Amino acid sequence: MTDKYKNGDFALRLSLLKQPTLSHSLKGIKHGVEREALRVSNSGNLAVTSHPKVFGSALTHEWITTDFSESLMEFITPPETDVDKTIGQLSDIHKFVNESLDDEYLWPLSMPCFVDANTRIPIAKYGSSNIAKMKETYRKGLHNRYGSMMQIISGVHLNFSLSDEFWQHWCPALGLEINKHTISEQYFALVRNFRRMAWMVPYLFGASPALCSSFVAHKKPTHNFSTLGNGTLYLPYATSLRMSDLGYTSSAQADLKICSDSLVNYVESLRAAINLPAAQYEHIPTGEDGNWQQLNANVLQIENELYAPIRPKQVAEYLEKPTDALERRGVSYLEVRGLDVNPFSPVGIDAQQIRFIDAFLLYCLILPSPELSNDDHRFSKQNLGSVVLNGRSPVATIETAEGSVSLKLHAQSIMCDIMKIAEVLDEVNETALYTEAVKQESQKVDNPALTFSGRLLDILLENDVDNSALGIELAKDYNQIFTPETYQFFEKQAFESQTTLSNEKRESIEKQDDCDFDTFVREYFSMACA
Numbered sequence: 001m002t003d004k005y006k007n008g009d010f011a012l013r014l015s016l017l018k019q020p021t022l023s024h025s026l027k028g029i030k031h032g033v034e035r036e037a038l039r040v041s042n043s044g045n046l047a048v049t050s051h052p053k054v055f056g057s058a059l060t061h062e063w064i065t066t067d068f069s070e071s072l073m074e075f076i077t078p079p080e081t082d083v084d085k086t087i088g089q090l091s092d093i094h095k096f097v098n099e100s101l102d103d104e105y106l107w108p109l110s111m112p113c114f115v116d117a118n119t120r121i122p123i124a125k126y127g128s129s130n131i132a133k134m135k136e137t138y139r140k141g142l143h144n145r146y147g148s149m150m151q152i153i154s155g156v157h158l159n160f161s162l163s164d165e166f167w168q169h170w171c172p173a174l175g176l177e178i179n180k181h182t183i184s185e186q187y188f189a190l191v192r193n194f195r196r197m198a199w200m201v202p203y204l205f206g207a208s209p210a211l212c213s214s215f216v217a218h219k220k221p222t223h224n225f226s227t228l229g230n231g232t233l234y235l236p237y238a239t240s241l242r243m244s245d246l247g248y249t250s251s252a253q254a255d256l257k258i259c260s261d262s263l264v265n266y267v268e269s270l271r272a273a274i275n276l277p278a279a280q281y282e283h284i285p286t287g288e289d290g291n292w293q294q295l296n297a298n299v300l301q302i303e304n305e306l307y308a309p310i311r312p313k314q315v316a317e318y319l320e321k322p323t324d325a326l327e328r329r330g331v332s333y334l335e336v337r338g339l340d341v342n343p344f345s346p347v348g349i350d351a352q353q354i355r356f357i358d359a360f361l362l363y364c365l366i367l368p369s370p371e372l373s374n375d376d377h378r379f380s381k382q383n384l385g386s387v388v389l390n391g392r393s394p395v396a397t398i399e400t401a402e403g404s405v406s407l408k409l410h411a412q413s414i415m416c417d418i419m420k421i422a423e424v425l426d427e428v429n430e431t432a433l434y435t436e437a438v439k440q441e442s443q444k445v446d447n448p449a450l451t452f453s454g455r456l457l458d459i460l461l462e463n464d465v466d467n468s469a470l471g472i473e474l475a476k477d478y479n480q481i482f483t484p485e486t487y488q489f490f491e492k493q494a495f496e497s498q499t500t501l502s503n504e505k506r507e508s509i510e511k512q513d514d515c516d517f518d519t520f521v522r523e524y525f526s527m528a529c530a
Contacts, residue, residue, distance in 0.1 A: 005173050007368075010367050013366040014421070014424075017366055017421075022169045022170060023424055024428055025163055025165040025166035025168075025169060026162075026166065027081065027163075027428055028162070028165055029160070029162060029163065029358055030081055030159075031086050031158060031160060032076070032078060032159035033075075033076070033156065034076050034156070034157040034159070034335075035074070035156050035157075035347065036073070036074050036154040036155055036156070037072075037074075037341070037348065038073070038106070038113065038152060039073060039104045039105070039106065039107070040104065040472065044468050044469075045113060045114060046115055046119055046121065047071055048070075048119075048120050049104075050122070050125075054100045056498060056499035056500070056502035057126070057502040057506035058124065058125075059127055059129075059132055059135070060503075060506050062078075062502070064076075064097065066124040068142060068148070068152060069122055069148070070122040070123070070124050071122060072124070072151075072154065075090060075097070077089040077090050079159065083351045083354045084351055086354065087347065087351050088488040090347045090348075091346070091347055091488065092487050092490040093490065094106070094478075094482055095482040095487065096490070098482045105472070105476060106478070107154065107471055107475060108341065108346075108478060109154070109208070109341060109471045110153060111208045111210070111215065111242060111247075111467060112152050112212070112215060113468055113471055114212050115212070115215065116214040117218055121143075123136060123139045123143060123148070124139055127506050127510055128510050129512075130515070130517050132510075133517050134520070134524070137292045137295055138301055138302060138305075140293050141284070141293065141294030141301050145284070149215060153242050154341050155242065155338075155339060155340060156339040156341055156342070156349050157335050158339060158349070158354065158357060159334070159335050160335075160336060160357070160361055161332060161333035161334070162365075167186075171183065171186070179330075180329060180331075183331065184263040184312070185263070186365065187312055188260055188262060189365065189369035190361060190365040191310055191312060192372050192376075193363075193364035194309070194336075194361070194364045195309070195376075196372075196376060198338060198380060199383040199386075199387040199391070200411065201339065202243050202338060202384070202388045202391065203239055203391045203392075203411070203451065204356075204452075206238075206240030206340050206387075206451070206452060207240070207340040207341065207342060207343050207456055208238075208241045208243075208453070209238040209240075209241065209457045210228075210233060210235075210238075210456070210467055211232070211233055211234075211241050212466070212467050212468060214231070222245065223235060223246075228460055228464060229460065229465045230466045230469070232468075234457060236457075237391065237393040237396070238389050238390065238391070238453060239392060239453040240338075240388040241388065242340055243340075244385070244389055245385075256299065258270055258308070260372060261371045261372065263326060263327070263331065266326070267327050270323055273300045274302065274303065278298055278299045281298070282297045287521065292517070292521075295521065302321075303323055309336070309338035309384070310334055310336050312326065312331040313331065313333050313335050314326045314329050314332045319524065321527070334361070342452060343456055343474060344455070346478040351433075352441075356440075356441050358425060359418050359434055359438055360418055362421045363418045378399075391407065391448075391453075392451060392453065396408070398411075408446070412442070412445055422435045
């Protein structure tokens with residue numbers, strides 16, 4: 001019986017998922033959102049002021065922090081099973097931030113506002129403790145390796161996890177013991193299928209078909225851009241320039257093949273990249289005479305530098321490396337990283353997106369998932385690259401083992417299977433919202449103009465406006481949306497308390513340091529997983 005399901009096809013595994021004990025456990029799916037947003041001035045220029053003190057310490061605040069820059073805010077919601085609660089919590093954070101900013105706004109697009117070579121992009125600071133200095137040095141390394149402009153591109157990360165109850169039924173049904181290894185094995189099966197179909201995410205949710213010409217002014221033209229408005233460049237069928245070679249790219253990482261076949265292989269290949277010297281970074285100081293401009297001269301300074309559309313994750317303890325946390329306790333959740341900021345949502349993502357991704361990730365889990373071959377790696381990279389630049393083209397294709405196929409036909413076939421997952425989710429949650437989400441996303445496959453990128457480009461073209469003008473208009477509109485609303489889940493007092501508490505935590509950490517920064521960094525990288 002178990003071999004039947006373990007080696008079964010999609011239809012057979014779907015029948016397993018429909019069994020009452022398993023389907024009921026799907027109510028335990030948890031989500032958390034990490035949304036990045038630049039602070040901009042009233043005129044739409046980058047705000048180069050320090051992270052406002054009203055938000056407490058960016059090092060220790062639970063919900064409000066910074067990413068690469070003092071100007072780049074990041075909002076974090078805790079894991080919740082209720083999709084609407086997650087959106088509500090994110091709305092509360094946006095409400096508090098919008099009310100607290102002094103004549104500044106949150107940029108509603110993934111690609112930055114007007115930023116040129118003369119713009120000072122302040123690297124994020126976290127205090128005087130060693131861990132704060134390490135976070136700042138890592139960001140200096142990113143600046144010196146890739147430039148600061150690339151680092152202020154904004155995105156949304158969706159964290160996803162299945163419940164313990166689900167694994168208690170799913171693993172035995174496949175003839176597997178219930179432990180961290182088998183659960184991790186199943187998450188990695190999901191990851192492999194996600195990578196095969198990762199192009200679906202920028203097609204549906206990519207929202208950066210255009211960018212400000214200042215963003216590429218220092219580069220040689222590599223694409224045949226069209227122009228509109230006052231200096232905006234666009235590609236007519238692009239979905240996500242954020243995910244293209246103009247956005248999150250690293251030549252040193254280009255040939256990396258981080259293995260997704262198992263937890264052991266993933267950790268080993270990621271650690272190898274962290275310890276692999278990169279000649280192009282050797283000239284950047286790594287602590288000589290106290291001059292720290294990067295943490296090391298390897299391909300990856302730390303695990304977080306890896307650019308990937310999805311990451312297996314485990315909550316790390318204080319000063320614990322992410323790979324050590326994974327090795328010790330296995331995968332506990334997945335981080336979907338390929339999402340552009342949704343410009344049609346005041347909070348950068350909406351409930352329909354989350355419900356669709358739930359169904360999509362479950363589809364990736366129950367679909368048979370062999371190890372990724374060299375061809376699979378090549379197809380994944382090629383398909384993602386072509387879709388972000390040309391995904392809405394009427395003749396767009398996807399490369400598969402069977403050859404080149406129509407993107408539209410291939411996506412329609414995938415959507416039919418995802419709909420079957422959505423029906424299970426609807427039944428157990430006593431709703432119609434999951435199937436409705438898949439229906440809405442399926443319409444984008446039939447009509448590319450309905451995608452976020454298609455809608456956004458239509459607005460730009462119809463009004464002959466540039467990204468900057470549209471961005472600041474949306475930013476001000478969204479600022480007004482939050483003003484009259486009441487808090488739903490986080491009261492204003494909770495934010496004020498978190499400001500005080502985060503400052504106290506930062507001060508406590510600073511008092512605990514018992515060595516200088518040079519020693520701290522050496523000891524951090526010498527610590528091996530026990």
